[in-house]
Amino acid sequence: MTAPKKTFFDFALLKRVFRYAAPYKQKFYISVMLAILLAIITPVRPMLVQLTVNEYIANEMAGMLVRITLIQIGLILVETVMRFFFSYITAVLGQSVVKDMRIATYKKIMHLNLSQFDKTPIGTLTTRTINDIESINDIFSDGLVPIIADLLSIACVLTYMFISDWQLTLIALIPFPIMIIGTYYFKESINRSFHKVRNAVAALNAFVQEHLSGMAVVQAFAAEDREMEKFKKINRDHRDANIKAIFAYSVFFPLVEIILALSIGLIVWWTSKEALQLQESQQGTVISFILCMNLLFRPLRMIADKFNVLQMGIIASERVFKVLDNPDFTPESPADAYKPALVKGKIEFDKVVFEYTPGVPVLKEVSFSVNPGETIAIVGRTGSGKTTIISLLNRLYHIQQGCIKIDGVDIEQYDLDTLRKNVGVVLQDVFLFSGSVMDNITLRNPEITKEKVEQAAKLIEMHDFIMRLPGGYDYHVMERGATLSLGQRQLLSFIRAMLYNPSILILDEATSSVDTESEQLIQHAIDTLIKGRTSIVIAHRLSTIRKAHKILVLDKGEVKEMGTHEELMRLNGHYAKLHEMQFETTEE
Template structure:
């Protein structure tokens, strides 16, 4: 897609945006017709004023004057009705378009690979989905149709002026080339300025979002002053970008007003001069008055077009940013036709290589098998690649080489949604939405009833804890679950995984900063939800490791040992034995 940067206007981008109006063609054409009628009505009032002055007021001939007044009222009423219809339906169309565009954008983002979110600032994505799309609405409400309406008014007014008096028309047009040139320069300058404004808005949103999210770290490390100074600098850049647009406006609009005033003066002067010494008046007084009015109707739209073109360009800049995301091909390939239902749970990694960053492998030639119903513990130092296995199993990332088999079929052969519905993941960093506990457990799945949730909660031993909270299962945990402790959030995550009844369960069972009571609940919950189903556990507790049917020991992205707890302890100088003696044995003694 062509960029709008550096161009005054991008027709390809504009046509693409207009394609979103197709479902609302009736409204689109109605607004367009209203714009045409407004242009016609624009000359009605000046002409009727001319008739009133030349045919009735100056000759003091008042027969039919009432009829002229009634026609003025009729033209005024028509103008009001057309303006009302035009403004309402132009805005209505804009809101329909941005609703559809925002839904399309959000749906597109929902299917991005995790890698895209790893490298994209959350604040900027929020800007695209909210404020940028809101800016696009102004293209329809304040930009496109207003410009069309004003252009039509100018054409109709100019044509009528030429028909009424070509001499006065030439006078009116004398300053037009200068004004058109100034308008063109203004549009180009504003295009660049608005691009900078949108960049600074994105930077502001990204900065504020990150600092608010990480406020605890900011305050713990006494970075309030540092962050304030950095924000002040970003905010100052935003101010400078906006001041530049104000500067351009402050130059252009006085020039446009001055040109308009010069034209009025010339019309009056030349009109009077044309009548001096003439036996027959070359120009009627009413015509001079009409031309003064018509010249304003000619120059006012020109000034408004420049202003509205700013709005249009700002919307186009926003549209360009939104379409860049829509054109981003960052989705996981989903061409599998197998429907994953009631999987046995057999898993096999065959010669798997994976890198988050090109040429920096995190997993190297990984090979292991997990039998149906087996519990496999994965242990190793931080950075060994344990969590990466979780990400690859659920196809959050694409592997660089090798193959991942589930029930003897490639994971790519499965329909992605059905595959993920059979895999439940409990991560170390539990994420809860600002919603009730019940909704955080079911994730709005209508097939999971409150009775199912309560039954599962009782089975894994968390029902008592939930009922102790105000409103029980309807307790709102607020953003990211801040109203709960880390242990309580972990228990909610266990329950969420359990009620989904997965064929394969993946657990990152970290218990750092968790009290002994919560840790015991988590241990009991782990025993219950792993029973009878294939489970992969990134193990942090010796109790879990001992109970595993198989232990995979990893180091630097490679499997160094595989076996049971007792088998691995028998290996003299083994990696697991050393890890056990240094780390896990302390837990057992404690």
Template sequence: MKFVTPYRGRFITVILLTLVLGVLAPTRPVLIQYTLDKDVATGNYDAMVHMMVILLVLLVINSIAQYVHTYLSGWLGQQVIRDIRARLYQHIIGLRLRFFDKTPIGRLVTRTISDVETLSDVFSEGLAAMAGDLLQIIFILGFMFYEDWRLALLSLSTLPLLLLSTYVFKEKIKVAFNDVRNAVANLNTFVQEHITGMNIVQIFGSEKREFEKFKEINEEHKQSNLRSVLYYSVYYPVAEIIAAAGIGLLVWYGAKGVINYEETGITIGKLIAFIMYIQMFFRPIRMIADRYNTLQMGIVSSSRIMNLLDEEEHVQKNGAHKPDHLNGEVSFEHVWFAYNEPDYVLKDITLHIRAGQTIALVGATGAGKSSIINLLNRFYEINKGTIRVDGVNLNDYDLGTLRRNIGVVLQDVFLFSDTIFNNITLGNPDVTEAMVWHAAELVGARKFIERLPGKLSYNVMERGATLSVGQRQLISFIRAMVYDPKILVLDEATSSVDTETEEMIQQAIVKMMSGRTSIVIAHRLSTIQRADKILVLDHGEIKESGHHEELLLREGYYSQLHKMQYKEFV
């Protein structure tokens, strides 16, 4: 309802139209009863024609009101759904990476697309329609008991059976719909993960096995839907039989009453009116069962959506510090960090990087090198200790300001299905084409871009499929440099490129690091040798630190690593 508030005027109109429709429908049987008993029975043709005109006008008014009600309900639903989906996506992109580590992407896609779409049905055919049906039932009952309480009670004699069957149906279909939603989420998750990792599936020849897994999940989805179909196929015929039984009892008793009019006071008009009443009465009850389950599906979906929107633990907290300029001084003070406590991947890390200084991080896989980079960018929050940039606590910085001043080049380059220009600027209107070409010239990528059809307008397709690994890496270099960051991070940035490409960008790396604070993670030691300081990490702790020559003389971990790589190239 919070999302309905901006459209309260339209919402109130829908409620008023619901009231109007609830009153209009039961008036028709009353007018028909009056016409049959007063005009047709006495042969008053003119009065009958006059009543027919009134009925026609009421029908037109009812149709117009129904049209406006249906359109406004749908309009309101679509506006609210748009706002919820936008709010949900805004919330998702503001969550920490820790949340995405433990949440399947397919499940988030289901929340953003399928679950939100289910709420649209609640607005278009759920709440307002159910309110209209309930009002119509109330007015019909009022008219029925006002006209003849005996016929009213007889008409409602089969109602307990209908309510019982409706309740059983409601409970069964609720479970079935919940199973359907879970099956859809599982299907989305499986398809998303396996299409994304299709190269792994094909490399290891797992197509058949993965297809069998997909068939199992798909079968579960089918069975969940079939269960809901089964309940519908049973409920509606049962409801029709119960309603028909009520009409049959009414006709049997009413016909005898018409014959014995002097004793009962039941006229043919009253009998026909009650037959119309009972049909109008049972129809919304049957529809309420269906709409109730639409509402139940909406409740399940809204619960999932609101739980995600209420996720506060992993929301990135934004500071207020927005300096116009950063020097690039970085310090870690007794920092402890664990992805899952108490398994710390960084233990009591203390280091200081002067502005413009270049340090290198060396260590085996899992030593904690990339974790240091993740913490500097505030992708994750530290457990203990303090990280400062230019002497200011990292948590006090505005995230946008902080990350604009940290240029990151990762080993695994992600490119969107878009042009090279948009992949570099990421839609930032402040970045001009001249700035992109300047950065491309700096990293030595201008020539290969100019050879592409359309140059900067060339579409790289999903994940950069139409480019080589080296070309994707060069684009990531441009993307980092175009913002002129004060802190540069190279996380094994050349490990995925061939030797020729690496040689081409080594000079570019030297230019990139000039005048910037640089943090380099690399297995190849060609860049590391020029670093002002090298830190050797092992199991989350700093074991060695110093210059290249100094560490070689110590005959420690770094020296052993250097010898191993030297043997590879000898």
């Protein structure tokens, strides 16, 4: 058996994993108790065989033979039942820990600051919550606890052997160094292969996930063949890594058989060498030793495997803990956070500086203010920072300098829930979850009844549109809203915003051009939505822009101009140019 490497046996990590088992202490203790009991009864059967041969057969005690046979059968039954409970309880223990850890991890991920999602690929976070945590289960069901059980039973068998004949035991153990070396190489080899297999699986997952999402692009550009080649390559790597692991098994397991045979051969050789002076009592010992060798090799053969499982579990736990320890998350708002009963809706940006990536400012000292009930339109070229401005208002990101105030209070001081309930958003690209239209509007908030949804929908004249969908409010939206058009998706999110009746409305108009009928729907919905609320509208429609009380012209993160449509046209600066480029050719 190999001695575990220092780096591999990270006790601190293991201890932390076990802290998750604390609520299931009882199960853990029961499994350890079972492990001890199982270990103790392991050498009993060879012991009984020894007794039978040496005493009862030698002295021709037929009655005792029947009794011993019954005891042996009873032992096997007891052992089987205990083994069943042992596997069952360790598996339940592992699964319970997995359940708790998964909830903790997902909860953590839900509260991570959005900037973390810009930095971490989604696939990685998926792997953390699904695969890595599953490996932690194995620490309990296939790793540590079973290793403890195996080591204990090996110790018990060896003790029995040494007590009954230490010389013969030493002889039988002569081939063991080969076993140790073999196990070591085997462990290293499958470890390397499994590492490669895991990487290959991750690559396969990432490739398939990305390409299924982007299938439209692949097909539209007839890139199927090229992408297929790439897929084949990754698939080959996966196969090769697996074959290496299988090769290691195919060499190791027969090797163990050979060593076992060698040991048994040595036992037989040694006793037959002494056969001339062989006492009768040694016949039983020989037979029981042969049984013992089997009992020793069975767990030894698997122990390298189990150590790997344990190692993988520990590595996985390290990755999961990294997510859990991520300091970049939104903490729960303190109890004394600002929770106004009513938000009037005055918004002030004061010299706000913001950067997604350190050193690359996206907003440079942006200042503006909006009075309650007024609408400000933000216009600017693509990438000028419009969406960024509105992401800051409900604290999706944190600013580096300056100050954002609502009703004169810094938004950092607001209770986050209160803030977000009062700031309604309609995003540029609306994300829909797979589920019914209803679920997507309410986001499964049970406080929002169907009546309320319909009422809101009627207010912005969306009810008929939804009723025209097959199934109406029960229409099943596919993942990412793929079965709805961009405009339709945005219309749904209007209802979402309307329902919360927020004091402040943020609207990032979809850029796509829609048909006249939808255009009218959207126009009407927007008018209703912004009426009586403070609104920040990132506008692409001239009509929306014109209705705004104020227009803010953004260019490369800087406020260039501010004023009404007429004022800015008269200025004949940025806005006039933008207006000319965007609208003159297409509208009116």
